[in-house]
Amino acid sequence: MTSDPPRLRADARRNVEGIRLAALDVFRAGGLNSPLDEVARAAGVSKGTIYHRFGGRQGLIDAVVEELFAERIAGIITAVGAIEDPAERFEGYLRQIWLVAFDEPAANDVLLRAQPGSGALTALCERASEVAGGFLAEAQATGAIRADLTPDDVDVLIWERGIIARACDEQHRDSYVRSFEHTLRGLRNP
Amino acid sequence: MTSDPPRLRADARRNVEGIRLAALDVFRAGGLNSPLDEVARAAGVSKGTIYHRFGGRQGLIDAVVEELFAERIAGIITAVGAIEDPAERFEGYLRQIWLVAFDEPAANDVLLRAQPGSGALTALCERASEVAGGFLAEAQATGAIRADLTPDDVDVLIWERGIIARACDEQHRDSYVRSFEHTLRGLRNP
DNA sequence: GACTAACTTGAACCCCCCGTCAACTTGGGC
DNA sequence: GCCCAAGTTGACGGGGGGTTCAAGTTAGTC
Numbered sequence: 001m002t003s004d005p006p007r008l009r010a011d012a013r014r015n016v017e018g019i020r021l022a023a024l025d026v027f028r029a030g031g032l033n034s035p036l037d038e039v040a041r042a043a044g045v046s047k048g049t050i051y052h053r054f055g056g057r058q059g060l061i062d063a064v065v066e067e068l069f070a071e072r073i074a075g076i077i078t079a080v081g082a083i084e085d086p087a088e089r090f091e092g093y094l095r096q097i098w099l100v101a102f103d104e105p106a107a108n109d110v111l112l113r114a115q116p117g118s119g120a121l122t123a124l125c126e127r128a129s130e131v132a133g134g135f136l137a138e139a140q141a142t143g144a145i146r147a148d149l150t151p152d153d154v155d156v157l158i159w160e161r162g163i164i165a166r167a168c169d170e171q172h173r174d175s176y177v178r179s180f181e182h183t184l185r186g187l188r189n190p
Numbered sequence: 191m192t193s194d195p196p197r198l199r200a201d202a203r204r205n206v207e208g209i210r211l212a213a214l215d216v217f218r219a220g221g222l223n224s225p226l227d228e229v230a231r232a233a234g235v236s237k238g239t240i241y242h243r244f245g246g247r248q249g250l251i252d253a254v255v256e257e258l259f260a261e262r263i264a265g266i267i268t269a270v271g272a273i274e275d276p277a278e279r280f281e282g283y284l285r286q287i288w289l290v291a292f293d294e295p296a297a298n299d300v301l302l303r304a305q306p307g308s309g310a311l312t313a314l315c316e317r318a319s320e321v322a323g324g325f326l327a328e329a330q331a332t333g334a335i336r337a338d339l340t341p342d343d344v345d346v347l348i349w350e351r352g353i354i355a356r357a358c359d360e361q362h363r364d365s366y367v368r369s370f371e372h373t374l375r376g377l378r379n380p
Numbered sequence: 381g382a383c384t385a386a387c388t389t390g391a392a393c394c395c396c397c398c399g400t401c402a403a404c405t406t407g408g409g410c
Numbered sequence: 411g412c413c414c415a416a417g418t419t420g421a422c423g424g425g426g427g428g429t430t431c432a433a434g435t436t437a438g439t440c
Contacts, residue, residue, distance in 0.1 A: 009386055009437055035427060046389050051429065053387095149372075156365045157372070163357045164350050175346050182339075182347070186376030199407055199416055225397060236419045241399065243417095381440105388435070394428080405418070410411105 016053050018043045023064045031105035031166075032061055032113075065121050069110045072100060073128050080135075087144035090135040091184055097128075097158055098180050101165040102173060112162045129155055146189050157183065206243050208233040213254050221295035221356070222251055222303075255311050259300045262290060263318055270325075277334035280325040281374055287318075287348055288370050291355040292363060302352045319345055336379050347373065 008016065022043035026034045036057060040047045054060040076096040083089040101108040110121060111128075133151040140147055161180060168176060198206065212233035216224045226247060230237045244250040266286040273279040291298040300311060301318075323341040330337055351370060358366060 011437065012387060015388085036429095037427080047428090048390070048430080049388060056429075152365070153368065153372070156369050160354050160369060163354050167353045175342070178343065179346050179350060182343070182376040183373045184376065186372040186374065190380055201407065202417060205418085226399095227397080237398090238400080238420070239418055246399075384437105384439090386435105386437080389431105389433085391431100391433105393430080396426090398424085400422085400424105401419105402421100403419085405416100406414100407416080408413105409415105410413090 012053070015043070015045055015049055019045060019050055019053060019060070020063055023060050024067060027061075027064060027068060027106040028104065032057075032109040036060070062121070065110060065124070069107050069121075070124055072104070072107055073124065076100065077128075077131055086135070086138035086142050087188075090139035090145060091187075093132060093135050094154075094157070094184065095180070097132075098161045098165070099177075101158075101162045102168065102176055105166065108162050108165050111158060112166070132158075143189060145187055149187055202243070205233070205235055205239055209235060209240055209243060209250070210253055213250050214257060217251075217254060217258060217296040218294060222247075222299035226250070252311070255300060255314070259297045259311075260314055262294070262297055263314065266290065267318075267321055276325070276328035276332050277378075280329035280335060281377075283322060283325050284344075284347070284374065285370070287322075288351045288355070289367075291348075291352045292358065292366055295356065298352050298355050301348060302356070322348075333379060335377055339377055 019039065022045075023039050026039045026042055030038070036050055037047055039060070040050055043050075050056075050060060054063055076093065080089055080093045080096060083092050097111070101111060111125065129151070132154050136145065136149065136151060136154055139145040140149065165176065209229065212235075213229050216229045216232055220228075226240055227237055229250070230240055233240075240246075240250060244253055266283065270279055270283045270286060273282050287301070291301060301315065319341070322344050326335065326339065326341060326344055329335040330339065355366065
């Protein structure tokens with residue numbers, strides 16, 4: 001079970017690893033749609049090799065998405081989970097997710113597409129979505145957050161922010177934050 | 191003054207008009223970045239003719255933007271201007287603008303880019319922005335709208351919605367509206 | 381050290397769109 | 411009706427990126 005026959009040759013293994021690392025860099029900097037040529041160049045390899053080893057962009061994404069995103073999200077969830085007040089916890093979660101969307105194009109792409117084709121990825125998004133649902137329910141129970149807000153609403157809010165973040169080239173972080181605070185205020189009970 | 195010498199030949203005049211009409215259709219349906227080939231095909235003309243007659247995409251946009259956008263905005267301003275309550279007027283203006291952004295990709299593109307190069311266009315955007323500023327100030331005077339909201343904030347809110355609207359392929363109109371109502375609530379005073 | 385299966389390469393081909401221009405039509409003045 | 415300037419065409423070159431595959435290279439076995 002540790003090693004099924006299809007063992008790779010030494011050079012292939014080296015390349016797979018190099019490509020993974022390069023993809024992490026490139027995707028982090030430019031999002032999941034960065035040209036594969038760029039990844040290939042960064043890995044010191046030819047484009048063809050990426051196709052051979054990963055089957056294309058989708059496969060490459062699957063191979064790095066965990067590292068690119070899972071720990072980031074897990075970190076946020078535990079960090080925010082430590083907040084006592086449920087309403088603050090809920091708002092804190094949204095703020096953190098929204099900031100990740102702004103600061104990390106790749107993570108944002110993950111949040112935005114839930115690429116149909118990557119099990120790992122959709123599972124991740126669903127888990128995040130469930131967590132958000134939990135936070136929401138608890139926050140609503142205290143009466144601080146509007147009762148008519150649904151988990152779907154939260155998904156939409158996250159998706160929308162992701163779209164906006166993707167469109168912000170540099171700067172604007174301040175007005176991005178300022179503006180999501182308006183939205184946040186609109187989720188509270190009067 | 192009625193007719194400067196550079197009179198066009200009959201076929202040219204016919205084509206100019208056909209291209210304008212085709213551009214209106216195509217731009218309305220697909221936004222200002224639709225392929226010019228498509229406009230050409232719709233006009234029963236070759237791409238080259240568009241370049242000859244309008245100098246390129248920018249010129250073509252200038253030639254239709256008024257019809258595509260100005261009257262729409264003017265309509266909103268007068269319609270909304272009839273609302274008595276300043277706060278409702280302000281909110282009504284935002285709602286209408288946001289709906290236009292959703293329903294008309296071309297108008298949305300106008301709102302989003304303010305293409306540097308079209309005087310008519312930037313003038314339009316600025317006028318709309320000023321009107322919004324007026325509505326905002328009046329609404330704030332009644333105390334219904336938060337005092338710390340600035341005209342720049344409003345511009346950002348409109349820009350952001352435009353970005354979102356552009357990303358919505360079909361459906362979603364309901365959740366689009368639902369979600370901007372959240373934002374709207376966040377602009378009110380508690 | 382030779383030999384083969386595994387690996388890699390990069391040119392070739394595809395799609396989509398922009399903008400140009402030499403060659404060809406045609407309107408309309410004479 | 412002729413004729414040429416005005417007008418139109420569509421092929422061409424350029425850029426960006428994706429995907430494939432024949433030909434060349436190399437790890438690793440015997």
